[in-house]
Amino acid sequence: MARFSPSLLCSFLVAGILGVSSFSHASPLVDKVDWPEMLAEHDLVWGKLPTFWDQAPFLGNGEQGTMMYKLNSKTLRWDVGCSAAHDHRPFEKDDLSEKHVEVLNRGRHFIGHLRLGLPEELTGGQSRLSLWDAEATGTLSSANGKASWRTLVHATEPVMKFEVMASGNLKDANFSYVAEKARSPRAVRAKTLRDPANPDPVLTTHPDGVKTAVHNLWAGGQTAVAYIEKEEEGTKSLWLSVQHSYPGKEAEADAVKAVKAAAAGDQDEWVKSHREWWHQYYPQSFVSTGDGYWDTFYWIQQYKLACATRDKGWIIDNQGPWLQPTAWSATWWNLNVQLSHAGVYKANRRGMGSALSHRLDLNRENLRLNIAEEYREGSYAIGRTASGWDLLGHVGQPGKREPMDNNIGRECGNLLWALHNVDLEYRYWQDTKLRDEVLYPLLVGAVNYYRHFLVEGSDGLLHLPSTHSPEFRNVEDCSYDLDLLRWGNGRLLELAGEKGLTSSDEPLILKWKDIEKRLVPTHVNETGRMLGKNAPLNGGHRHWSHLLAIYPLRTLTPETEADRELIDRSLKRWHSFGRGVAGYAFTGASCMASILGDGDGALKYLNTLKSYLKPSTMYSEIKLPVMETPLHGATAIQEMLFQSWGGRLRVFPSVPSAWTDVQFSKLRGEGAFLVTARWEKGATKWVFVESEVGGVVQVEPQISDADWVSTDEAKVSIVSLGVYRIETRPGEMVMFWPKGEARPEMRVESVPRRGAAHRFGLPKGYRK
Secondary structure, three states: OEEOOHHHHHHHHHHOOOOHHHHOOOOOOEEOOOHHHHHHOOOEEEOOOOOOHHHOOEEEOOOEEEEEEEEEOOEEEEEEEEOOOEOOOOHHHOOOOOOOHHHHHHOEOOOEEEEEEOOOOEEEEEEEEEOOOOEEEEEEEEOOEEEEEEEEEOOOOOOEEEEEEEEEOOOOOEEEEEEOOOOOHHHHHHOOOOOOOOOOOEEEEOOOOOEEEEEEOOOOOEEEEEEEEEEEOOEEEEEEEEEEEOOOOOHHHHHHHHHHHHHHOOHHHHHHHHHHHHHHHHHHOEEEOOEHHHHHHHHHHHHHHHHHOOOOOOOOOOOOOOOOOOOOOOEEOOOHHHHHHOOOOOOOOHHHOHHHHHHHHHOHHHHHHOOOHHHOOOOOOOOOEEOOOOOOOOOOOOOOOOOOOOOHHHOOOHHHHHHHHHHHHHHHHOOHHHHHHHHHHHHHHHHHHHHOOOEEOOOOOEEOOOEEEOOOEEEOOOHHHHHHHHHHHHHHHHHHHHOOOOOOOOOHHHHHHHHHHHEOOOOEEOOEEOOEOOEOOOOOOOOOOOOOOOOOOOOOOOOOHHHHHHHHHHHHHHOOOOOOOOHHHHHHHHHHHHHOOOHHHHHHHHHHHHHHEOOOOOEEEOOEEOOHHHHHHHHHHHHHHEEEEOOEEEEOOOOOOOOOOEEEEEEEEOOOEEEEEEEEOOEEEEEEEEEOOOEEEEEEOOOOOEEEEEOOOOEEEEEEOOEEEEEEOOOOEEEEEEOOOOOOOOEEOOOOOEOOOOOOEEOOOOOO
């Protein structure tokens, strides 16, 4: 309830609490986190050698990636992956009768792998994946030999480095590269190999010692692997680069240049620059719940994010940079892409989410080409699947019989869901250039697409013909589409207002207002929200396609008793069947429980995810890897601790009763507000809000009667019991704490752990 002048703040500097120099011009937060030590507690540790991809140490730099596991008792394997490496068969020649033809013709392709051949059978091995340094190390043993190894994928350069130092009967261990055919994993699995096939890789040893394996693709472009080996003082080192180019064939030259530069440079400096990137990445935000399992899981997902993507790099597809035998070697747009990126915004890691907005912008003309010609004018859309290279993926026409699969052909709302992610990026960073040049025009086109087939019914309302509710069935007035269209249309009206546009500037405003007024309500019955018209949920359904209004759109919120009851009823109905669910069904349910303020329910749903996770925190369905579910598990943890919607920062909205002490720092909310807070003994100890760009926001700190302190220009007022309004200029700060208590020092540090820490990786006695 006080605003401190610089002179008064100086007195607190003397007292060691707050001071003008720290509070007026820089954050007064005291970071007590020992980052190397804290993250070391969460390292993945292997007491035996992994034998499968889902057990393996994994490394990546947003494009290149590798995993290490044992092939047999005398061979280790490191996969060589590259998120850029796609086939490029002509879009216009797709046979739409082939299911997911986009994946078959323009999805990712196999490249190859590195092997370490050992002269003697191994009797044991251990390894560790350091999160802080993003390096994997290990030891090997045989009856008469020992070896140690290290692997890293450089954070900012397109090169991986592999080292081995061996003695005794393992001394002659040697690396070899195995080039694989550039084939679609889906085509291999389905036995529908492409014709003509891509040529076999061309293997070359160059005069300077560099070796290459080059895939000159049939449809144009090139994927190339280059590597060079050196041996010094008993250590064998191999630098490898995998690169892709299209339509040109410069990948080989680029890969050769990269490995030669890496091998010739000062290795200490090279490794130092790699580590520095990671050391700057982690402290962008901090989370500590005291839960030994979920804290470790959370930090591994933050690591995994930065392995899988980079600022304006590659969209996280179903594989990340670690392509495996799979049917899902591309981007999936009816849940997977959106969930993979959902946790980056609150975690204050924009560089891990910007690839989505960047690629949608870069390929906007292809978003138009995805649509049947008669609907293309002014419209954008994306189908269920698309190439991550160019986002070409056929989208259907509601109500019409499709030449493609009838379900896929009627799945129409996916781009709108992806644009909700882009809108979060705009909201959380208040980037008006992103709003005006990317979000707004793409959202106009995505809503225009639906305007082609909205039909006025006898009731005077606007209805949708039969579309597909993902993972379930076709239905008229499909909730998936109505929820997304209602959100997108309403958001356009809000954005037009922000931009100061009138109907004279933007004639579509009148169309949007008509849709807002007359779009048919989502169908509801006694069981809760329905899939669509005459389509109640009467069986197990792993996707929450009928509940998007609750999460993530938050157009249906528990602010009235009736809406709260509907959300609760719909959530319980969805999870009442006990079958037909997947891991992400529990992360989604956890987020919805958090919106209801049910922290114990949220944790119960999240705990169910444990049985789906692999030893390395990877995830699979029908034994095929997919990326989104563990990443979204980290998002579910964030939802328990902090929510930002409806113009309000909700601090500790759904903390489980088991989490008696919680700390987070620099979680980001709408309006570009950064929030740091401490929860002790089941109650809020303090909340600190920093405003990056200025603005007005409400804060709900779970303190019914608070004291506060702010910088000079910030204004604080009481809205209602436990809700406060702050008005700020850029750089302003406000701190809240319970009234009557001494003002606490704002220390950021891990909370005490409850119970034993959990080690992901592979215990020595693990059996698959």
